[in-house]
Amino acid sequence: MGILNFFKKTIQNARENQPINEENPLRRGPKLTQERSSISDETFNTRQFQQEVLAVALWKYNENKQNYSSAYKYLMEMEDFHLSEKQANEVIETLKRWNDLKSKKDRFNSLVSQAQTLINNGYREKAFELVYNAYVEDPFDIELVQVISQLADIDNPQSHVLKIFDSLVAINPQDAYNIKYRKALYLKAKMRFNEALDIFEALNVELPFAWNYYQTAIIQNLLGNTELCLNNLTTTFQLDPDLKQDARSFPELQNLQQDPRFLSLIA
Incomplete structure (x- = not known):
């Protein structure tokens, strides 16, 4: 608990x-x-x-x-x-x-609420500046990276958003691994699969992480590379068996529901 x-x-x-x-x-x-x-x-x-x-x-x-x-x-x-x-x-x-966790949660929720208010009133750039500057001043919550990228993605080209990710790594190198992971997720969402795969693979060289292998498996499945997908799922479940539950219903893996190899892996 x-x-x-x-x-x-x-x-x-x-x-x-x-x-x-x-x-x-x-x-x-x-x-x-x-x-x-x-x-x-x-x-x-x-x-x-x-x-x-x-x-x-x-x-x-x-x-x-x-x-x-x-x-x-x-x-x-x-x-x-x-x-x-x-x-x-x-x-x-x-x-x-516990108090520190509560304080961080309150700060995070407050920032998101303020940003939503600015966006709803047409101040998108101000919303981005608010959250970005708060992270620069104190990178207290890695989830702010996700908020920043979502705000930057509203009106800017993908190249600009990717530069934002790189700037966040420079600001907070201690969280570089997590920031790069979220950059790879952004590239995956934009269907820039090969670039995303490069990041996930590089992160696994640095430190193997079940979610990197899981995301790699999903991308390989989207690319039609079933064998590579299953290989990465095998490694995923070795590192974190609890991800089997997620895989059973994950939309981007539904095409494998009749594959006995996949069913064996998630059993």
Whole structure:
């Protein structure tokens, strides 16, 4: 379960629905005059304990105006249980990672919403500048690359869009692999199959990735190269068996549904 789904229930319990339960030892608050039981790492790492202690940390974090120090202090001073500094820090770090994900999602959604508003009012160039400049300032989400390419593709020739991809690699070389992958997807969508294949193959030399082989297989199928398609699907499923589910219903592979070799691969 992803961390956002994981917190979906515990947020509600920790902040709103459940009053502080005196029967719940994690929620009794500081009382340092009595002996407290240490929590073993084995117990600490159980799903049940993790869920409860994270919910409590989130509750105290929000109760104290989003203060990590207050949440940490509460964890260290719980009445019946004694967390080690390492355990308490792990809880706080998990909380920080979740907040960071939430912040990025909010920023991404806000940028997309602003760009849509500009486009709807005839300011397409301004919409592109907004998202592009935001990425230049802080490339916080790789999905912005997809948004930028879609905006650039509205009124510009393909050659211009490809230069945009190259500029993004220069801006954020750490994400060069992902940006090049999205450039290859763009070329595939424009039916520039050989250029897309060159990129996917080069990326696999750098680092084998199931989706590169999968996209290569799809292109080879579109080109009528069934043997090459099946070979790449074999490698795809070796790297990521879960992609079999996608292949079973992917529109650009539907022509293979009667091929026993394909059916064997996706079984």
